[in-house]
Amino acid sequence: MLTNPGNNNPSVTVIGAGIVGAAITYTLAKRGADVTVIDKGRPGGGATSHSFAWINATAKHPVSYHDFNRRSLGMWDRFARGLDTDVGLRWGGQLEWASTEEGAAELRSRAQQLQAWGYPCELLDAAGMARLEPGLTPNEVAAAIYCELDGMVEPTTAAEACIQAAAKHGAKTKLETEVTGLSTNNGTATVTAGGENITSDVVVLAGGVDNTLLAEMTGVNIPQQDSPGVVIRTSPISKPLFSTVSVVYAPPLESGRPEIHLRHCLDGTAMIGEGSQESLARDDTQAHADELLARAMEYVPNLKGATAVPVPVGYRPMPLDGFPVIGRPAKAPNVYLALTHSGVTLAPLISQVAAMEILDGADVEFLADYRPDRFA
Numbered sequence: 001m002l003t004n005p006g007n008n009n010p011s012v013t014v015i016g017a018g019i020v021g022a023a024i025t026y027t028l029a030k031r032g033a034d035v036t037v038i039d040k041g042r043p044g045g046g047a048t049s050h051s052f053a054w055i056n057a058t059a060k061h062p063v064s065y066h067d068f069n070r071r072s073l074g075m076w077d078r079f080a081r082g083l084d085t086d087v088g089l090r091w092g093g094q095l096e097w098a099s100t101e102e103g104a105a106e107l108r109s110r111a112q113q114l115q116a117w118g119y120p121c122e123l124l125d126a127a128g129m130a131r132l133e134p135g136l137t138p139n140e141v142a143a144a145i146y147c148e149l150d151g152m153v154e155p156t157t158a159a160e161a162c163i164q165a166a167a168k169h170g171a172k173t174k175l176e177t178e179v180t181g182l183s184t185n186n187g188t189a190t191v192t193a194g195g196e197n198i199t200s201d202v203v204v205l206a207g208g209v210d211n212t213l214l215a216e217m218t219g220v221n222i223p224q225q226d227s228p229g230v231v232i233r234t235s236p237i238s239k240p241l242f243s244t245v246s247v248v249y250a251p252p253l254e255s256g257r258p259e260i261h262l263r264h265c266l267d268g269t270a271m272i273g274e275g276s277q278e279s280l281a282r283d284d285t286q287a288h289a290d291e292l293l294a295r296a297m298e299y300v301p302n303l304k305g306a307t308a309v310p311v312p313v314g315y316r317p318m319p320l321d322g323f324p325v326i327g328r329p330a331k332a333p334n335v336y337l338a339l340t341h342s343g344v345t346l347a348p349l350i351s352q353v354a355a356m357e358i359l360d361g362a363d364v365e366f367l368a369d370y371r372p373d374r375f376a
């Protein structure tokens with residue numbers, strides 16, 4: 001609810017121009033709001049620049065969170081079309097296969113669950129998988145699944161495009177300017193950044209991992225898990241890696257090792273990660289990057305000739321219970337929190353509901369499980 005109910009055009013300051021803050025800034029500015037965005041770095045330079053950027057509702061539980069992701073996935077096309085730039089949004093789905101009976105049983109049960117939730121997920125055998133992706137050399141295929149709705153995007157390009165589009169709609173941007181203070185008083189919030197005090201009706205905290213610190217400045221507790229992740233890059237590859245799908249999950253070559261996932265990016269490079277989207281990883285050495293690429297080459301012959309480019313560890317914004325934190329805390333009603341894992345998938349939806357709650361005074365019911373006061 002609006003803290004100043006008579007004010008239907010509140011001024012808003014957004015802290016953070018990652019994919020989440022940039023999307024919120026864009027959506028607010030498009031609606032004509034008086035909005036300023038501040039980032040201590042450049043748009044999309046935080047966790048967003050480390051993201052594997054798989055847009056999905058596949059790896060999301062329980063069903064309410066799956067539906068939340070699916071809703072946002074369904075918004076990405078229209079969201080990207082407003083951005084005047086090719087942000088690398090590509091569909092094509094996710095393919096995953098297992099080489100052991102144990103892995104196959106897990107895939108079968110996952111497919112059954114997703115189908116029960118009405119999410120297209122097809123179970124394939126080796127021949128079906130070869131028809132879908134004839135260029136792969138998967139060795140053993142005990143079972144495969146294909147989730148055709150999933151996609152990918154270039155998240156830093158998308159964050160930059162959001163900020164540019166927001167500026168065209170009148171948003172003010174302060175980049176390379178750190179917020180060092182935040183206080184609330186008499187229905188307003190004041191941000192100190194670059195030696196300046198900026199007072200507005202609402203401050204959106206979209207500072208990613210730094211949201212815990214920013215929220216603390218107003219006495220609000222938003223705990224996070226430490227969630228390091230590593231996704232490496234390769235040199236550009238001119239041949240397409242896949243014919244249909246955008247994201248591939250491949251089984252480990254040896255037992256006891258995690259699976260790997262990969263995608264081919266808009267700039268020709270490939271991204272390769274290990275384990276699931278929540279796996280903790282800290283090894284950002286060249287040796288590890290070489291090893292990941294060598295493993296991927298076993299399955300994707302068109303990677304031959306590429307070189308591995310290590311990428312420093314990235315830290316996922318990760319609320320303590322793993323679920324998004326969206327909305328106003330009772331203690332600081334002029335502050336609006338936007339903190340989430342899977343922020344690349346969720347940015348269009350979060351930006352839309354945040355704009356409705358900030359500008360229209362809406363109380364979006366399906367956010368009930370994600371309110372900040374669960375940590376109060």
Ligand SMILES: Cc1cc2nc3c(=O)[nH]c(=O)nc-3n(C[C@H](O)[C@H](O)[C@H](O)COP(=O)(O)OP(=O)(O)OC[C@H]3O[C@@H](n4cnc5c(N)ncnc54)[C@H](O)[C@@H]3O)c2cc1C
Pocket residue numbers: 015016017018019020021022038039040041042043044045046047048049050051052053054055056177178179180206207208209210211228229230231277314315316317338339340341342343344345346
């Ligand atoms: C390895 C890895 C893989 C991932 N894979 C996926 C995936 O496949 N699919 C998916 O949907 N999601 C994925 N994610 C998660 C997703 O990337 C994040 O949820 C998303 O990028 C979060 O965006 P954000 O805007 O909230 O945070 P960030 O991108 O971190 O942006 C926060 C911004 O706030 C700024 N900031 C912070 N403090 C201040 C301050 N005091 N003053 C000014 N500015 C400040 C920072 O400079 C930064 O630019 C992955 C993340 C990682 C790390």
